[in-house]
Amino acid sequence: xxxxxxxxxxxxxxxxxxxxxxxxxxxxxxxxxxxxxxxxxxxxxxxxxxxxxxxxxxxxxxxxxxxxxxxxxxxxxxxxxxxxxxxxxxxxxxxxxxxxxxxxxxxxxxxxxxxxxxxxxxxxxxxxxxxxxxxxxxxxxxxxxxxxxxxxxxxxxxxxxxxxxxxxxxxxxxxxxxxxxxxxxxxxxxxxxxxxxxxxx
Amino acid sequence: xxxxxxxxxxxxxxxxxxxxxxxxxxxxxxxxxxxxxxxxxxxxxxxxxxxxxxxxxxxxxxxxxxxxxxxxxxxxxxxxxxxxxxxxxxxxxxxxxxxxxxxxxxxxxxxxxxxxxxxxxxxxxxxxxxxxxxxxxxxxxxxxxxxxxxxxxxxxxxxxxxxxxxxxxxxxxxxxxxxxxxxxxxxxxxxxxxxxxxxxxxxxxxxxxxxxxxxxxxxxx
Amino acid sequence: xxxxxxxxxxxxxxxxxxxxxxxxxxxxxxxxxxxxxxxxxxxxxxxxxxxxxxxxxxxxxxxxxxxxxxxxxxxxxxxxxxxxxxxxxxxxxxxxxxxxxxxxxxxxxxxxxxxxxxxxxxxxxxxxxxxxxxxxxxxxxxxxxxxxxxxxxxxxxxxxxxxxxxxxxxxxxxxxxxxxxxxxxxxxxxxxxxxxxxxxxxxxxxxxxxxxxxxxxxxxxxxxxxxxxxxxxxxxxxxxxxxxxxxxxxxx
Numbered sequence: 001x002x003x004x005x006x007x008x009x010x011x012x013x014x015x016x017x018x019x020x021x022x023x024x025x026x027x028x029x030x031x032x033x034x035x036x037x038x039x040x041x042x043x044x045x046x047x048x049x050x051x052x053x054x055x056x057x058x059x060x061x062x063x064x065x066x067x068x069x070x071x072x073x074x075x076x077x078x079x080x081x082x083x084x085x086x087x088x089x090x091x092x093x094x095x096x097x098x099x100x101x102x103x104x105x106x107x108x109x110x111x112x113x114x115x116x117x118x119x120x121x122x123x124x125x126x127x128x129x130x131x132x133x134x135x136x137x138x139x140x141x142x143x144x145x146x147x148x149x150x151x152x153x154x155x156x157x158x159x160x161x162x163x164x165x166x167x168x169x170x171x172x173x174x175x176x177x178x179x180x181x182x183x184x185x186x187x188x189x190x191x192x193x194x195x196x197x198x199x200x201x
Numbered sequence: 202x203x204x205x206x207x208x209x210x211x212x213x214x215x216x217x218x219x220x221x222x223x224x225x226x227x228x229x230x231x232x233x234x235x236x237x238x239x240x241x242x243x244x245x246x247x248x249x250x251x252x253x254x255x256x257x258x259x260x261x262x263x264x265x266x267x268x269x270x271x272x273x274x275x276x277x278x279x280x281x282x283x284x285x286x287x288x289x290x291x292x293x294x295x296x297x298x299x300x301x302x303x304x305x306x307x308x309x310x311x312x313x314x315x316x317x318x319x320x321x322x323x324x325x326x327x328x329x330x331x332x333x334x335x336x337x338x339x340x341x342x343x344x345x346x347x348x349x350x351x352x353x354x355x356x357x358x359x360x361x362x363x364x365x366x367x368x369x370x371x372x373x374x375x376x377x378x379x380x381x382x383x384x385x386x387x388x389x390x391x392x393x394x395x396x397x398x399x400x401x402x403x404x405x406x407x408x409x410x411x412x413x414x415x416x417x418x419x420x421x422x
Numbered sequence: 423x424x425x426x427x428x429x430x431x432x433x434x435x436x437x438x439x440x441x442x443x444x445x446x447x448x449x450x451x452x453x454x455x456x457x458x459x460x461x462x463x464x465x466x467x468x469x470x471x472x473x474x475x476x477x478x479x480x481x482x483x484x485x486x487x488x489x490x491x492x493x494x495x496x497x498x499x500x501x502x503x504x505x506x507x508x509x510x511x512x513x514x515x516x517x518x519x520x521x522x523x524x525x526x527x528x529x530x531x532x533x534x535x536x537x538x539x540x541x542x543x544x545x546x547x548x549x550x551x552x553x554x555x556x557x558x559x560x561x562x563x564x565x566x567x568x569x570x571x572x573x574x575x576x577x578x579x580x581x582x583x584x585x586x587x588x589x590x591x592x593x594x595x596x597x598x599x600x601x602x603x604x605x606x607x608x609x610x611x612x613x614x615x616x617x618x619x620x621x622x623x624x625x626x627x628x629x630x631x632x633x634x635x636x637x638x639x640x641x642x643x644x645x646x647x648x649x650x651x652x653x654x655x656x657x658x659x660x661x662x663x664x665x666x667x668x669x670x671x672x673x674x
Contacts, residue, residue: 023659058281059421073286080278086218087211098207099286099293125218347590348566351583355573365566365587368559369594372601379605400597411590414507418582 007069008033009149009180010055015064017050024050025199026063034148034178037171037191042199048184049079051199052151055182073100074149077138079157085127089113089137092126096141104144112140116166131158139163142170150174152183204287208296215273216304223304226266227312233258234316244321251322252330252381255313256374259334260341264366266305267345268352268359270297271416275353281420290416291409298339298346298412306338322385329384329394336397337377343408344369350415354422373400436512436653437662447646450639457636465629472626478542481535483630487637489532489557493595495525495641496560499567500592503585513649515581516656518588520648522567524641529561552603559598563591577656 008031016026024047032038040048053059054066056076068074083092093109113122116136118129126134135158142150155167171181171191183189216223237254241247274280287293313334314327322330348365355361380393429442465483472479499518506514536554537547548554567587574580622630657663 056285058284073288076281076285078278078281080276080281082278082282084211084215084273084277084279086215091211091214095207095211096282096286098204099282101204101286103203347587351570351587352573354579361566361569361573364562364569368562368566368598369590371559372594372597375601375605396601403597407593411586414586415583418579418586421579421582422576 006033008067009036009069010074010182011067012055013065013067015051015054015066016062017047017054017059018062028064028197030182030195030197032149032180032182034180035175037175037181037183037194038197039189039191039194040182040184040197040199041186041188043186046199048186048199049153052076052078052153052182052184056151068149070148072147072149074151075141075145075147076151076153077142077155078153081126081134081138083126083134083137086125088123088125089118089129089140090122092137093140093144097144100145100147102144102146109140109144112143113137115143116140117162132160132163135159136163136166139166139170142167142174148179150179150181150183152181154185155183156185156187156189202292205292205296205299208283208293209300212297212300213303216300222269226262226305227308229265230258230262230309230312230316233261234319238320241320248321248323251317251320252326252385253378254320255317255330256333256337256378256381258316259309259313259338259377260367260370260374261363262309263305263338263341264345264348264363264370265359266301267342267349267362267366268357270301270346270349271353271419272356275356275419280353280416284417284420290413294346294409294412294416298342298409301346302339302342306334306342309338310334317381325387326381326385329390330381332394333377333380333390333397336394336401337373340373340397340401340404341366341370343404343412344373347408347411347415350412350419352419353416354419373397376400434511434513436516436657437660439513440650440653443646443650447643447650450646451643454636454638454640454643457632458640461629461633461636465633469626469629470623475543478539481539483633485532485535485539486630487634488528488535489553490634491637491641492525492528492532492557492560492564494638495521495528496564496588496595497592499525499588503588503592506581506585507589512656515578515585516649516652517645518567518584519571519581520645520652522564522571522584524644524648526561526564526568528641529557529564532557533561550606552599552606555602555606556599559602560595563595567591 010030010032012028012030014026015028017024028051030038040051042048050059054061055068056074057066057068058076082096083089087095090106090109090113093112094104094106097104097109110119110122113119116139118133118136118140121129121133126137129137150171152167152171155171156164159167168189168191171183171189174181181191183191234254237250237258238247241250271280274283283293284290310331314331317326317330318324345362345366347369348362351365352361376393376396380390380397383390383393462483466480469480471477499521502514502517502521505511506518533554536557540549540554541547567584570587571580571584574583654663
């Protein structure tokens with residue numbers, strides 16, 4: 001038996017999906033162990049997002065098998081922020097944490113927002129923030145998450161150089177703490193020691 | 202339970218900040234009452250149809266309000282986060298529906314009798330009408346939510362929501378209007394009200410699962 | 423596994439169903455068409471006149487089978503919905519797609535013939551009788567189901583959404599029927615009701631039975647043909663469909 005330290009956080013076997021009328025991919029195998037990272041690379045429309053949604057459990061694949069360790073919900077950062085534009089970053093954060101079953105004080109959320117450079121905007125409605133700032137609210141979720149599996153869809157999109165650096169630092173800290181990251185990217189993040197999965201196969 | 206409360210608080214905060222949007226179904230209800238009043242040829246006709254008209258309009262207003270129930274959450278991606286994290290899903294669904302009912306259903310409990318009075322119904326009808334609406338509007342909300350969940354992935358599906366939800370609202374409408382008409386005839390409205398309570402209990406038990414199943418299907422793209 | 427079990431197991435998989443169901447479809451079509459011809463001729467030409475309604479009652483030979491079938495198909499869709507969602511049987515989801523329009527047509531036919539029959543019998547095209555009203559609600563339930571399917575572009579998503587709605591609808595149909603009955607018996611004179619009609623003599627109900635079985639078989643043939651079509655459409659990328667189409671001379 002594999003111990004919890006080495007048991008895969010995510011294992012994908014023979015995964016096949018089609019988007020609309022097209023077959024996107026089939027026969028995908030991947031294993032993500034603690035501390036690992038997988039970069040899914042491919043052109044637009046190659047099925048990166050579909051693969052991530054399958055891994056998250058939002059989408060039932062046509063064939064194949066997705067297993068996540070421990071029944072814990074993964075953290076999924078998709079194209080859509082998941083933040084209400086009418087609520088402030090801090091209110092959105094607290095709702096996200098309540099969903100994940102964590103109780104966090106406003107101060108803790110404030111500190112995480114400070115870390116991603118949104119200390120001053122924490123009480124403004126998210127709809128008033130720039131696209132990059134809205135992505136940064138998502139990064140604050142990464143900073144506060146206790147999920148071991150992260151699924152990141154184009155984590156660099158809309159971010160400036162500082163934001164990109166922040167993403168890389170968060171991913172590095174997460175991996176050092178025994179977490180795993182599966183991210184979809186068309187440009188490549190060049191994470192250290194990452195497996196690369198190219199679509200189409 | 203804490204998920205349900207967090208969801209209710211979030212949705213109520215959004216309603217407060219979205220300003221007038223939540224009031225539209227109530228404005229629709231008032232406007233449609235005006236149309237009924239103008240279309241009724243005499244005070245007697247108006248008074249005769251008042252309880253039924255109020256119930257039919259309450260069902261319509263609720264069904265039309267449902268289109269907005271998940272629209273924002275779908276567009277902003279909050280729904281996929283909800284599906285990922287809230288396991289089981291039904292407490293969050295209940296929290297969401299409670300918030301929605303507070304904004305659209307609960308005001309109808311007050312507005313319904315006012316509309317009936319405006320249509321010259323006798324005051325004997327009002328208690329049965331108000332109590333019926335209190336028991337019936339949550340059921341209408343549950344049924345509408347199933348339709349809204351099934352169409353959540355489509356966008357701009359308000360007419361489709363009404364088309365799916367309204368046939369399912371028939372029993373609630375019948376017993377609700379039945380209670381008010383019984384009161385108008387001077388009879389005891391208790392049996393109809395008990396039926397409304399039974400329908401509410403059934404809807405509250407089964408609908409959150411149907412809503413959850415519908416939402417999961419809607420995000421499979 | 424016994425041969426019979428293997429047979430039914432294969433019947434559940436689209437590829438096998440496509441071949442195995444062909445004789446079923448032909449059988450249903452032959453039985454259905456011949457029974458309908460016999461039943462209609464018998465009912466329209468040879469069954470005795472009704473002593474109250476005269477010849478107008480003969481529309482019963484179209485009306486009752488279609489009303490019956492519409493309800494049975496709706497319940498069948500509910501069962502298929504459970505099968506599709508719980509056991510993920512692809513064929514069950516296709517079944518709903520194929521049956522919904524057939525059920526809608528049957529409900530529409532029952533309403534239309536009911537109205538035509540109502541004019542000479544009740545003196546009105548439409549009467550808020552418990553049965554007609556329940557049938558009207560069923561008609562709209564089916565309209566909603568068909569509209570939902572057509573509004574969702576992805577076949578899989580549309581199929582699963584329709585399965586959920588079919589289950590919700592099937593659970594509600596008895597409640598709707600009961601409440602409508604309660605409402606109308608309370609507020610309408612019962613003289614319109616059929617329930618007190620005298621029992622029909624065998625010479626009248628036997629053609630009716632023939633027509634009911636005939637219409638069920640005919641619908642069975644339509645459904646089998648529709649399912650085979652749907653299978654070809656959904657599995658058009660599969661190797662076996664390409665081979666089949668190539669062998670048949672058609673381009674894949």
